[in-house]
Amino acid sequence: MTADFKISTFKHGVHPEEFKHLTDSRLIEQMPFVDEYVLPLGQHIGAPSIPIVRKGQKVRRGEKIADPGGFVSVALHSPVDGIVKAIELAETNTGQMVQSIRIQADPYSSQIFVPHPPTPYEDLSIDEFIRSVQQSGLVGLGGAAFPAHVKFKIPQGKTCKYIMLNGCECEPFLTSDHRTMVEKPDDVIHGIRILQHFVKAEKVFIGIEDNKPDAIKVLREKASSSGLPIEVVSLKVKYPQGAEKMLITAILNKEVPSGKLPLDVETLVSNVSSIAALSEWFQTGKPLIDRVVTVTGNAIRQPSNLRVPIGTSMNEVIRYCGGLLTQNIRLLLGGPMMGLVQRSTTIPVVKGTSGMLFIEEEKIADMDAYSCIRCGRCVDACPMFLNPSALGMLAKKALWEDMEENHVMDCFECGSCSFVCPSHIPLVQSFRVAKGILKKRKASELSKA
Amino acid sequence: MSRPAMTTVSTSPYLHDTATTPKIMWEVVFSLLPMVAAAWYFFGLGAFMVVFFSTMGSMLTEFFFTSGDRWKAVRDGSGLITGILLGLCLPPGFPLWMAFMGGVVAIGMGKVIWGGLGQNVFNPALVGRAFLQAAFPTAITTWSPPDGGWFSLNSGNAAWPFMQADHVDAISTATPLSQMKFEHVFAPTSDLFLGNIPGSLGETSSVLLLLAGIYLLVRKIINWRIPVSILTTVAVMSAIFWWIDPKVYPSPDFMLFSGGLLLGTFYMATDLVTSPITPKGLWWYGFGIGFFVVLIRLWGGLPEGVMYAILLMNAATPLINKFTRIKPYGYR
């Protein structure tokens, strides 16, 4: 079985229209600097960072402004030269008010980042490497913003045979990973080299959906000349191919047991952009102070791929992209399948923002909901092999325990079921509700015990 | 402080498949029209009137007894399917008032009482048909032969409401299945195939039914497991008995193409709402229907058992769903 002809995939899943043509051939541009940056302390999963700057303090671009708040937490760096204006509550992409560091950019600074000489990573011990990654502020750029160093630390007793780079970008509209792979293939390969030095996996896979032939081609070329055990796997275009469980199934034909992590099947999954950022940190010392964001949708004048400093207000991004075509829009962070809808555009771009999708409100059809007709389409769509129809009916009657019995906690909210449901039942939404309640219940039981 | 303009928020995903429940239902309605036309062609105007009255019965009931948005309920087309299917499984000379009443019972007892579309456990059309069969067993087993006249109306059709039909012109003939059962005469498969036989309106032409079934399968409106498992079960079981004694037991092709098996298989057993949802459950469901069809046809008191078989398996569907849970990802 040669890699070239194998087109792997997982079972079930859906085929939404892609809309990637809007941005997939646009080069990544640097977003200009703006006046103010808002840096929420909790951009990642885990404990919030702890600020180490005071109001009025001057900071340099790339300077650390907050320490990790624990092991599952990362440092935070200033994206600009400027002054700390305040540390206060500010609204973020979750709709919640979060403690944030507000930095006034120094209008007279050139905002040039002075690269450090490359860190000789070969000399680092594994713990030093992990600590270094934590200090870089690196989180997974695939969407969840999970601290990267935690993933890279292979716990005692576990082995990691495979490293898997997730370049699927299965969400419609998004092209940021695609562009990163095409424009920075060397960073990706170098990132792999660094990670491989510490993890020592047998094999490194880069999974890319076959709607990105240019990325596949260029990475295959680089990989073959790298001397690393890299295989670039071309995957069938299917949503949610990029979910790590699906990726593992597609490539290794293995399932991650329920409630377990990829490491339990000896695999480490990371987004390609995260790996590119890793390489940047070790080569130039640049922490995670900006990221590539796909700005797209039918309501933005100039869809683009932008490298945006973290903390930039979305309003500024809109302005840079030529403004909105209509006032009546809906802003989604991420893709249209899993993206988070926003109540306002005055929130900052954060580490987890992979895309900004502006959709004309009128284009979102009002959908008549019907009762579940048990057509089974959701069952055939659910990549987790759940029974969304049954779950949906249980949710309607608030039968949370029964939902738990029906494995609602295994749902990763990909939205495939809602996508196919001809009755337009808000399936994922009600699963989120159920999961929320069940988690809360479990937490209160724990605290009682 | 000026307030920012209100935006609109709604839940993800923001892309949706194009299929909607009403679209699915209407597609099924259109796929049924050739059957209605064929019924008219074979049995005359009376046949069409039977379908029309049962449809009126169901639509009017749907409209007047639905709580909530009754126009929406009527527009979605599912009541229309019920009415047409009910009409198609009635005999041609059936009194129109009974057909109307069947429609009322089908929707009233089979659907509205349960809370409308998607909530019912039993197939509404078959609830209506079972009620008619139990209420008026004579009328529903009085078969007139196909006569070919375009505008012929059977005198049975015109009975006064609540009154008996006097079948003056009814040359009551036996359907192939009752000939099989009571006289051990097997009709030739070619007749069964083309539809030149007495029987219910929609049962007669196997060719049309097969075409419609294939259409529904290709459009993925019905689940392929149901027809495959029903037809296989019937074919295999009847083949075994035919092989044991071909004089007493009918051949598999006779079993497959006679009576309401194809109509039941493609349109009624596959009713999305009343069939199981799990893949394994669908196999069991189909197997159960096939098994009961053969059981009732070969050894039961009645010549035809498709309706009862489907209703029985409808009743078992919640159990089937419960005991054939899908094993989620990560549990294998």
Next chain:
Amino acid sequence: MNELIWIFISALLVNNFTLSLFLGLCPFLGVTQRLQTAFRLGLANIFVMVITAIASYVLNTWVLIYAPYLRLISFIIVIASTVQFVEMAIKKLSPELFKALGIYLPLITTNCAILGLALFSTNKGYGFVEGIVYALGAGGGVTLALVLLAGVREETKVLDIPKLVQGTALNLIIAGIVSMAFMGFAGLFASH
């Protein structure tokens, strides 16, 4: 053998105690909220029916030949006391079994299906083996009906049943539809 099969099928499907003979309806409508309960009740039913078949055979053969008209009262005394005794015994000997099945026994003692079984099998002149097969068929039929109804009723918990219909009215209509479906078994194996 054929005769026994016919007795079994007839009691199980054709003349299903619950759905076509209207026996044991109170638990049928009452104890079918949960599938597990219904199933266990069904099992307990089979058990008591077999006891009943044995007891009625004993009574018929050795006691009632002297006074057949005391049949009803003797049956009822014997069934009620035997079941009460068995209940006590199970409770003592196997509390788990009691939890699973025993607690259903009092509900069944005073149930038409049990006495119906005794009377019908006497009327039909069944012997010992036939009586037990009849009891198994009838008990199986009752279990089948209980389980089917319970399955549907559990399902109705997630359905939008209108308030007006919820409860007994709907149960009766479900029972009616299932009973119509069972009419399809009429005449099964009768003409062969």
Next chain:
Amino acid sequence: MKTEESINGQAAQEFLKGLWKENPVFVAVLGMCPALAVTNTAINALAMGLATTFVLVSSSILVSLLRNAIPKQVRITAYIVIIATFVTVIDFLLAAFFPDIHKALGAFIALIVVNCLILGRQESFASKNRVGMAILDAAGMSAGFTFALLCIGIIREILGNGSLFGMSLFGAHFEPWIVMILPPGGFFALGFLLLTFNWALQKRKARSTARTVETERLP
């Protein structure tokens, strides 16, 4: 000390509750087997109701009289013996004097013994109350039972046979709905009766709540 009036009131209540508020068939869903099995004609329903009345009233009297004499462990058996005795008596009497009705009711006369209603009343009422009250309760319950059976029987006979108490109602050409005298018809008839009652109750409740809201609004 209770006054005469309140005793009378309570007595009337004991009797009336069986008719409607605690109606054994419509409300408590007891004694379903006879309620559905022998109600395919009104006359059978009536006969069954009366036979049950006889048994219920007589055994209630006896159980109430003996309520302090029967030990707890054997009370069910003792009640059953009492009930079965009366049932056998009525069985003989019917066979002797009304052979046709006896034939129509068939085994269901014997099955009165196990009618859940009867044993239920002994357990819950007769064994805990004085004879007078027990009689009233039994009479009320039986009346309610008979009433319910009659309702079902009338519906089923009219629809299923086109007749009432054997008299043809709609002429010879009426097409009877045979299903109504078959088993499913029994379920349907009671089901729809309950539905109708629910509907009526809901209507009445809606009206009464509407009224209370109005009065609340008054100053």
Next chain:
Amino acid sequence: MPWNEIIIAIAILTGLGLLFSVILAVANIKLKVYEDPRIDRVEELLPGANCGACGMPGCRAFAEGVVKGELNPGKCTVSAPSGIERIADYLGVEASQEEKRVARVLCAGGKNEAHNRAHYRGTLSTCRGESVVAGGPKDCSWGCLGLGDCAEVCDFDAILMSEDALPVVDPEKCTACGDCVEICPKDLFTLMPVGQRLIVQCKSLLEGDLATDRCSVACNACGRCAADAPPGLIEIRDGLARVNYDLNHLAIPDATKRCPTGAIVWLEGEQQFALASEPELPLGRVDEPNYDQDTYYQ
């Protein structure tokens, strides 16, 4: 007279009676199993119809469930309401008594005080449902969404939604079961002893105008209540006034007097309900309060 037949008949029945009573008597002695005596008592109070309408297999099983506290006596649809009450009372007598706790809502920003930031479009119109979509449409991200999940979930009908789209707990009906605490996506309920009357009905951590721009009754952390209250009772922390209930005995209504927004309140009247236990019911009550005909048919 056919004496022969008479004697046989009487002999058979007497014999059967004796035989089985002996068996049962022996079994009663040999096979006795201890059980909670209250079960017998409750069973006696039940109708004994063994009808199964309660969903349990027989009256005794039901009685066991009731005694264990797993079932509500009201589930018995056959029993007269007065009987149900008697059972409840019988078991209630033995229930332990502590200070009654009730659920309190920590938000006063109804639809007239706290405005929305967005329109929510969707068919899942519940607080939980809205809250997973961008945290809900309300500008104040701590505030009540007003769709009444709590009222829906309360088994005791203790919560009503006010015209202002805020939940109002009836302390008399509330049993402190905690269901509302669990369901509320904004965690606005806490269970507290009825004696705690000084309550800050706000969870917003914003200060000053930021808070009051979003909701006119928000706590803006001005600190006046803390100044007016006995020392230590109220503290302003993280933009919110917080009552230290360890000092509840010091609490006075005066602390609420100068609050500019009315976020802190002193519960009185219907909302307070400080009685520790229910008043004694009149003896021999047979009327049927709040009895709902519909439950018969469930």
Next chain:
Amino acid sequence: MKEVDEIPQEKEPGSAAMIATLGLAGFLSGVILVSVFLYTRPIIAENKAQALRAAIFEILPGTEHYEAMELTDGTLKVVEGSSDEENVVYFGYDTEGRLTGVAIPGAEPGYQDLIHVIYGYRPEEGVITGLKVLESKETPGLGDKIIKDADFQSNFDALKVEPTIEVVKKGEKNSPNEVEAITGATISSKAIGRLLQLSVEKWKTPIDEYLKGDPK
């Protein structure tokens, strides 16, 4: 509420009380039942006999009295009173003591359950002279036409048992050994046909033999 406490706390009843209660109950019930039974027995017996007599007179026209005969070991013997009913037939005689025919009861599964009938049979001519359904659970209005339907009943006015009894569709009867079925109730009709055929097969020889031995 205080009422609860008023319920007397029963003390554990002794075994003697239990045994005495049930024994006494059995005794009393025995007394009552036997008295009612003795009182009603003759009436019930009379009712039954009357019903049987009516049936026999109907299916054997001209009968004035009859005699019950039981088949034991292949031969018929006169019996008194009730006995194993499956093997009893009734010989009917007219006023002059001539045999009017034999009334034979029988049962066979129909559409629902066993159909019990009694029919008159004339051994000399080999014809069936009448049929009365005693008990059937066939569908009212459909299968129960076998009881009331005049057309169907007229099948049995003179139905030849030779060579065999055949059931044919309505309107297709053209020889005296055929029974015309009821439309819509073929199953019940066939059951009757089958019943008659099986029953005649069983009884023909014993009756013929008996008549040969006892030429009256």
